[in-house]
Amino acid sequence: MVTPRRTRVEAVGEGAAVTTLELFFDLVFVFALTRVTDWMADDPTAEVVLRGMLILVVMWWSWVGYSWLGNVAKADEGLIRVGMLVAMAGVFIASITIPEAFDDLPGGLSGPVVFAVAYFVVRIVHLGMFWICSRDDPQLRGQIVRWIPSVVLGTVLLLLASQAEGWVQTALWAGALLGDYVGTALAGASWRLNSASHFAERHGLIIIVALGESIVSIGIGVAALPVSWPIIAGSVLGLAIAGAMWWAYFDVTSILTEHALAEATGERQIRMARNGYTFLHLPMVIGIILMSLGLKKALLYIGGGEGHALSDPLYGIPLAALYGGAAIYLFAHVWFKRYLIGTLNVERIVVGVVLLAITPLVALVPAVVALLVLALVLCGLVAYETHRFRELRHAVRHGSHAEH
Incomplete structure (x- = not known):
């Protein structure tokens, strides 16, 4: 230029x-x-x-x-x-x-x-x-x-x-x-x-920004409450949830998709950037922000804010946002990877469906248990993928790029 x-x-x-x-x-x-x-x-x-x-x-x-x-x-x-x-x-x-x-x-x-x-x-x-x-x-x-x-x-x-x-x-x-x-x-x-690496990095950073909002929500939700063991437990669970969502994107997915974008040329590369990053990163951010809404309300319940007791369940829109936001985030990942590198991540589809299916059930248990269940499911997904694809993961992160 x-x-x-x-x-x-x-x-x-x-x-x-x-x-x-x-x-x-x-x-x-x-x-x-x-x-x-x-x-x-x-x-x-x-x-x-x-x-x-x-x-x-x-x-x-x-x-x-x-x-x-x-x-x-x-x-x-x-x-x-x-x-x-x-x-x-x-x-x-x-x-x-x-x-x-x-x-x-x-x-x-x-x-x-x-x-x-x-x-x-x-x-x-x-x-x-x-x-x-x-x-x-x-x-x-x-x-x-x-x-x-x-x-x-x-x-x-x-x-x-x-x-x-x-x-x-x-x-x-x-x-x-x-x-x-x-x-x-x-x-x-x-x-x-002009630069595939720059473009991918910019979108990775906006995911970090959104995940940062989830952490801010955890803190704001209990900022005016006296610290207690339930608040500490809820905060750790919230961080585990945010950490699992970070892992799902940055451990392998961001590397593979950036590599695919860099290898493409001409209008195909532009379409990959537009559809994969401009369009499909939006539902990821939406999912994170909805989850942040759920985290903020859950910590408020756990800390006893607004007259709530530790045994009170999270329900309605906040619960739907918490679990639905995590599911939207996973589904967007699946579509993103499918579009850019052609692989279908069945595990994340299954986990997303499971999260939606169990939402009515966790409305019957205390908010801290709802957080615990979500953290276990998301961390379990990360652990499963890390173990099952350990050789390919090592090749992507420490050697030549391989399709996952």
Whole structure:
């Protein structure tokens, strides 16, 4: 990519590492994920969780666009650096407005309007930066032109949603996000992917960010309660659950899929990046955030908060989020691996189905037992896979790549 010096846009090379500015950029998403979880936990009804997921998808769409931009032009150089910092401000303002994204609170500015305008700023800066990067690349410029309608549709619908209420507002949000995803899929696969390792690393880091939110939820759930043995036990179980989810992604899967992405070329590589990372990492993040909601409520029950006793069961939406989130995460892993490397991880499908099947049963036992069961199931899956595929795992992690 050759651009005039006055724009100071520097192309990313193969094997590039994630920049410190991109890590800084991710900090606002840590805050955004925390806000989404806290907002849902305050009133965990089905409607609130649905709206929380819609907000999460908007946050994801804001983040993922800059993961592509940072793979074309270095994020910490020249004009792109300025654009990233402006986008950070937009995401941060949207994040602090999350509790008012649907229903405006008394006083001050209109929350839904502020959220929609902040999202518009994030999208328009992203589009402008990509337009500059493509000035000497007709193929990329053509791709951007085909993609613009989906950007316009999604942003306009979200702005319209800020003026609506009830189911109409929710439907407009869903339409905005659907338009973005469908439009992106139909716009073609003529994007640029300059560094497969950088792209895979960026998406691995966002999984870390989401898992970090699960740990934050454990702490926040009991922050105002006096420490006790049940709280210590629940916290350890929560960390075991988060650790098993980390292991499921980073032990082997992330290595194999990055290798497959690096070996692909042309439009096939772009489709793998778009479908496997941009699209299929979203349900992984959704699963983690739902699980974080369940962890936060479970620790609150275990610690005796809000009038609960240690023997009280976790039930309803929080329990469904805890077990369902873990299942969604596993199913997304299966689809991700299937798409990128062609293997079908039957073990994770079975465990995901088992988690969904036993959810009504664990609603009958104390919350700490529900956490214990989930931790045993997920850690058992990790132990089984580690033992069964130990030779292939060793080859992937310490030798040549092998299909798992």
